[in-house]
Amino acid sequence: MPRMLDVSDEVRAEIGDEEADRLLAGDNAPGSYDCTSCRxxxxxxxxxxxxxxxxxxxxxxxxxxxxxxxxxxxxxxTEEQLQGAVRSISxxxxxxxxxxxxxxxxxxxxxxxxxxIAGELHPALVVEPTSPIAxxxxxxxxxxxLPLLIEQGFMPVTAxxxxxxxxxxxxxxxxxxxxxxVLQPGNNGGxxxxxxxxxxxxxxxxxxxxxANKHQQVLMFAAPVGSIGRQPRxxxxxxxLDKAAANGKLVxxxxxxxxx
Numbered sequence: 001m002p003r004m005l006d007v008s009d010e011v012r013a014e015i016g017d018e019e020a021d022r023l024l025a026g027d028n029a030p031g032s033y034d035c036t037s038c039r040x041x042x043x044x045x046x047x048x049x050x051x052x053x054x055x056x057x058x059x060x061x062x063x064x065x066x067x068x069x070x071x072x073x074x075x076x077x078t079e080e081q082l083q084g085a086v087r088s089i090s091x092x093x094x095x096x097x098x099x100x101x102x103x104x105x106x107x108x109x110x111x112x113x114x115x116x117i118a119g120e121l122h123p124a125l126v127v128e129p130t131s132p133i134a135x136x137x138x139x140x141x142x143x144x145x146l147p148l149l150i151e152q153g154f155m156p157v158t159a160x161x162x163x164x165x166x167x168x169x170x171x172x173x174x175x176x177x178x179x180x181x182v183l184q185p186g187n188n189g190g191x192x193x194x195x196x197x198x199x200x201x202x203x204x205x206x207x208x209x210x211x212a213n214k215h216q217q218v219l220m221f222a223a224p225v226g227s228i229g230r231q232p233r234x235x236x237x238x239x240x241l242d243k244a245a246a247n248g249k250l251v252x253x254x255x256x257x258x259x260x
Contacts, residue, residue, distance in 0.1 A: 004048045008072035011053045015062070023051060036063035036070070036175050038213050052175070063176075069213060075173060075258065076191065077180060108196050112179060112204050113234045114211060115219060115241070117163055123204075123212040125172065125182070126237065127196065127222040128229075145224050146251050152184070154222065154251040160241060164219060167253035170195070172218040174257055179204055182220065183258060192258075212257060221252045 005024055012020040035042045036052055043049075048067035053060060053074045107130045115124040132143035150156065153167045169185035171192065178201035183192040204212075212218055227244040231237040244250040 004046070005044055006048060006050045006067055006072040008051070008074075010074045011051050011072050014053055014055070014060070014074055033064040036065045038066065038069050038177065038209065040066075042066050054175070070175075070258065073258070074191070075175065075180075076193070077197075109230070110179075110182075110196060110198075110202065111228075111230070111237065112202065112208055113237045114205075114208055115160065115221075115234075115238060117160055117219075121207075121211055122163065122215060122219050123208045124219040124221060125179075126228055126241065127182075127220060128227060129225050131225055133224075143224050146222065146249070149222050149251050154220075154253045156248070157221070157245045157250045157252045158248065159245055160238075164252040164254050166217065167255060170220075170253065170255045171258040172212075172220070172255045174204070174209065174212055174218075176201065177204075177209060178202060182255065217254045217256045219252060220255050221250055223250050 007020045007023060015023075031045050032041060032043050033049070034040070042064065044064065050065045050067045050070050050072040052063045052065050052070055052072065054063060054077050055074060056077055109128050109130060111126045111128075113124055113126065114121045116122075129145055133145035133148065135144040135148065146154075146156075153170075155164055157164065169192075171183045173180040173183055178198075180198055180201050181194045182196040184195040186193050221241060223241075223244045227247075227249045228237070228240045231240055241250065
């Protein structure tokens with residue numbers, strides 16, 4: 001029975017023609033698998049299946065996804081994220097070695113939640129730095145977080161009345177049922193790079209993941225430090241978003257799921 005596998009040119013370039021042909025012939029491909037995006041079962045003999053190659057600093061892992069969840073692609077991740085993904089794929093929840101320390105700098109706090117817009121629930125990420133973000137090359141006075149994002153194509157939001165427009169080239173990487181990164185376009189149209197990357201993959205709720213798979217996009221809202229805060233409930237998060245929007249301290253965009 002032929003496997004219904006998609007192996008993209010970029011995945012083929014990484015694994016080589018011989019390995020790619022073996023996969024397509026069914027030699028190394030699994031029949032059944034757990035989708036690396038939505039974590040529900042898939043069958044490469046019955047439905048179109050994407051090969052997704054995760055590449056870390058030292059190792060690479062080939063995973064499989066429903067073609068409707070993720071296209072076949074190469075995803076650059078940190079070695080820590082890759083080891084976490086391997087543990088998730090293998091079902092081993094044991095922690096790895098010591099975590100590497102994060103450089104002392106402004107950290108982007110990211111909160112996930114469902115946001116109701118025009119009567120429909122949308123998956124959202126709310127990004128708020130822990131300190132003011134200065135424009136690169138300046139003396140660090142002032143907060144240019146929102147202007148920098150607006151220059152990238154994010155739109156100012158004065159009310160959460162409509163879904164913001166899609167920002168092409170940016171995407172959200174949801175893999176192994178967890179949130180890994182927000183990707184932005186690479187230089188000169190190259191491989192997307194991480195604008196934000198989870199130190200450890202973030203868990204999202206089943207409802208959030210279902211909404212993301214339904215819409216095939218995630219709404220990203222961003223506000224300067226002190227505008228949103230860490231809200232323990234989605235209704236409080238919505239109130240904080242409404243307040244930030246009314247105060248002119250909110251930008252937003254709809255980001256496709258990675259590779260879409």
